[in-house]
Amino acid sequence: MNILMVGPDSNEKGGIATVISNFKNYFNEPDIRLFFLSSWTKRKKWRTEWLAYIQIRKLIHEKQIDLVHFHVAQKGSFFRKAFLARLVPKYCRVIFHMHASKFDIFYKESSSIIKWWIRHTFDQLDGVVALSENWAAFYGNLTQTPISVIQNAVKVPEKSLFNPEASNIITLGRVGKRKGSFDLLEIAKEIHPFFPEIQFILYGDGATEKLAKEIQEKNIKNVSLGGWITLEEQSSVLENAILHFLPSYFEGLPMSILETMGAGIPNLTTKVGGIPEAIQSGKNGLLVAPGDLNGMFEKLLFFLSIPTFQKNLSQEARNTIQKDFSIKTYHEKWRLLYKNLK
DSSP: OEEEEEEEOTTSSSHHHHHHHHHHHHOOOTTOEEEEEEEEOSTTHHHHHHHHHHHHHHHHHHTTOSEEEEEEOSTHHHHHHHHHHTTSOTTSEEEEEEOOSSHHHHHHTSOHHHHHHHHHHHHTOSEEEESSHHHHHHHHTTOOSOEEEOOOOBOOOSSOOOOTTOOEEEEESOBSTTTTHHHHHHHHHHHTTTOTTOEEEEESOBSHHHHHHHHHHTTOTTEEEOOOOOHHHHHHHHHTEEEEEEOOSSOSOOHHHHHHHHTTOOEEEESOTTGGGTOOBTTTBEEEOTTOHHHHHHHHHHHHHOHHHHHHHHHHHHHHHHHHSBHHHHHHHHHHHHHHHO
């Protein structure tokens, strides 16, 4: 069986690119061959998009593709993949793998014509894959196309990277309002008198200039920006982290949460998207409602005060990923889905 995977270039930043990179590096099924077509790059955006439109039918013909697996978010990503899907010959199966963090808002704020076109696009597919049960329920209200749930997964390090002596609280990924980065500044300011040794470091891109300006204006001494880090740099960052703090307002199922859990780094995050399907608050991480600054402060204060609690969360987080979110389990789910769609 030959499958064409369409999405952002695997060398780009972001969770979808990481998912595609994991398929490239670790998917190993002897009866399934994967081929890849980049539909977006940051530096050569328009050229990459145009080439995708030109090349997709040629690739399908040359590689004798049986199924096209599109990686899809909201807005521009959805529009690009919807137009590309129309170029796929009818003898090929087509699935949309939905990574969107705000597709519900995108749909709600669209015009009636665009809403119809979104539903029509979904109706033409052979399958939709969601990252969580709650997202599956949302897409189920838009289409009769079969919907499956396959949660994201990560490569688990051979050993835990948790260091109980670490004093950094980190955030991995994009920086901005959606990710709760500005809420993080308030929490850092409040926690400083209790734990002056703790440093908050945000590793990623996005609204970094705006965040840096606010840090300076509010004279917040315990927050810094670490820039975007490579996969090779990530291990050393995790070895110096006591906690991953992601106070997001909207999410699918963040790769940063799964990656840190797999490394044994506990998470303090929010009850949005597919996160509650990976984290049980108080058992393998900590959950609060988005925007609940008091809840974040209280849970963080408790976490930092009790080393045995930190260790327990670390062990359970890693166990969760090994059991339910490992690459091996993930790719077996995809193998079965592909076979059922053939």
